[in-house]
Amino acid sequence: MNIGHLYGFNSYPPEHGGGIHNYNLVRNLTQLGCKIHTFDYEKNPECITYPINDEGIKTFLNNVDVLYIRIDGGPLASSKLKIQCMEQFAPKPIIWEINSTAEEMLSQFRFNSLLNNVPERNLLNKLKQEGNDIFKQLKLQLKVSKEERCRRKYAKLVDAAVCVSNSLKNYAVNGLDIQKAEVIPNGSEPTLFAPEKKNEDLFAGYKDYFKVIYAGDSRWPWQGFDLLTGVIELAKQQTDKILFVVLNNGPADAIQTGDNVLVFNNVKYTDVPNYIASADACLCLYHDFPWSKYGFHLSSLKLFDYMASGKPVIASQLGQLATVIEDGKDGLLTKNDVNTIYQKILFCLENQEQVARIGLSARQKVIDFYNWERVAKSTLEVIESASKSKELAVGSSSN
Numbered sequence: 001m002n003i004g005h006l007y008g009f010n011s012y013p014p015e016h017g018g019g020i021h022n023y024n025l026v027r028n029l030t031q032l033g034c035k036i037h038t039f040d041y042e043k044n045p046e047c048i049t050y051p052i053n054d055e056g057i058k059t060f061l062n063n064v065d066v067l068y069i070r071i072d073g074g075p076l077a078s079s080k081l082k083i084q085c086m087e088q089f090a091p092k093p094i095i096w097e098i099n100s101t102a103e104e105m106l107s108q109f110r111f112n113s114l115l116n117n118v119p120e121r122n123l124l125n126k127l128k129q130e131g132n133d134i135f136k137q138l139k140l141q142l143k144v145s146k147e148e149r150c151r152r153k154y155a156k157l158v159d160a161a162v163c164v165s166n167s168l169k170n171y172a173v174n175g176l177d178i179q180k181a182e183v184i185p186n187g188s189e190p191t192l193f194a195p196e197k198k199n200e201d202l203f204a205g206y207k208d209y210f211k212v213i214y215a216g217d218s219r220w221p222w223q224g225f226d227l228l229t230g231v232i233e234l235a236k237q238q239t240d241k242i243l244f245v246v247l248n249n250g251p252a253d254a255i256q257t258g259d260n261v262l263v264f265n266n267v268k269y270t271d272v273p274n275y276i277a278s279a280d281a282c283l284c285l286y287h288d289f290p291w292s293k294y295g296f297h298l299s300s301l302k303l304f305d306y307m308a309s310g311k312p313v314i315a316s317q318l319g320q321l322a323t324v325i326e327d328g329k330d331g332l333l334t335k336n337d338v339n340t341i342y343q344k345i346l347f348c349l350e351n352q353e354q355v356a357r358i359g360l361s362a363r364q365k366v367i368d369f370y371n372w373e374r375v376a377k378s379t380l381e382v383i384e385s386a387s388k389s390k391e392l393a394v395g396s397s398s399n
Contacts, residue, residue: 004064005038012044014269028376072099077150093390097162102147106291160386164299165320171294184378186299187371193308197277209243210349213279215302218250224285230338281348282306284315304370307362312355314344330361
């Protein structure tokens with residue numbers, strides 16, 4: 001099958017969440033015999049690319065059997081290429097891969113308001129700040145409303161949606177009126193992320209420490225870097241020899257340093273498995289989404305990479321995290337409370353044989369289901385089903 005793949009960004013080499021998802025999906029769809037067509041912003045050598053001009057778009061649309069379009073935090077309303085392709089491709093099948101709601105635009109403002117809620121020096125400054133906040137929120141809300149109208153308009157052309165979580169399926173069905181929506185959680189690559197990738201030299205000088213790793217991107221406000229900071233500070237007050245290893249894809253100054261912290265910035269995707277395999281436990285901490293009526297909707301890539309590496313995972317009890325992890329069996333769930341998180345770390349430290357078995361159970365779960373091969377197969381099934389339904393519908397309408 002020739003798939004017109006519209007992500008809107010380069011996935012090669014894989015460097016961030018969306019890029020990693022795209023890279024692994026393209027790789028596995030190609031192994032299933034699909035040909036992936038896209039535009040020349042994409043540098044993935046497995047893709048067939050076209051220039052972004054009238055002739056390139058026309059050739060692209062003529063050469064593909066289906067459009068597969070990523071819907072994420074970037075506004076669809078601003079993507080002239082995606083909109084033009086959808087308008088010119090109908091009535092052929094169109095699939096949306098939905099990774100976020102339009103409300104995600106509100107996250108930065110809402111989280112900043114919560115995290116920066118400090119007393120003002122005087123009443124005038126406080127009133128000015130509140131006025132600025134109201135103005136910013138109104139602007140964002142108008143932007144969200146515009147984006148939702150755009151999504152609902154073009155959702156009428158969509159034949160099926162691939163949703164990375166149940167919350168996003170709810171959004172697709174009830175928010176966008178896409179009735180054919182399938183939940184396909186993200187995954188990992190168990191041959192890349194594996195226990196044997198352990199490298200003792202990575203943390204030289206900390207041989208006797210219990211190593212706890214946290215991977216994330218400090219640019220995104222829902223990441224639990226503030227929780228991590230609290231846990232690190234609490235650990236400094238204790239006598240336990242715990243080392244926190246932070247893999248950060250965001251600004252380097254967002255993470256505190258200290259005697260019990262090692263920070264590695266912008267580690268290559270292919271090197272990340274060595275760091276995880278060399279740790280003893282993993283933190284998967286997120287904040288809830290109070291700004292969204294659909295709730296926490298992420299399908300955490302680091303969760304599955306941790307699990308594939310055979311490590312005990314301490315994860316926030318939110319959304320898909322709480323359905324993937326069976327507490328005490330293949331991971332540990334936690335409230336977003338610094339003391340509770342630290343107690344979970346101590347449990348891992350004091351019960352290393354037990355949590356080693358928990359880690360192996362988690363790895364088996366990835367081998368059996370939460371892997372990119374399964375993601376690609378399930379995605380292709382949705383594409384093929386939508387294509388057949390479209391053919392039947394077009395055929396019956398022409399008779």
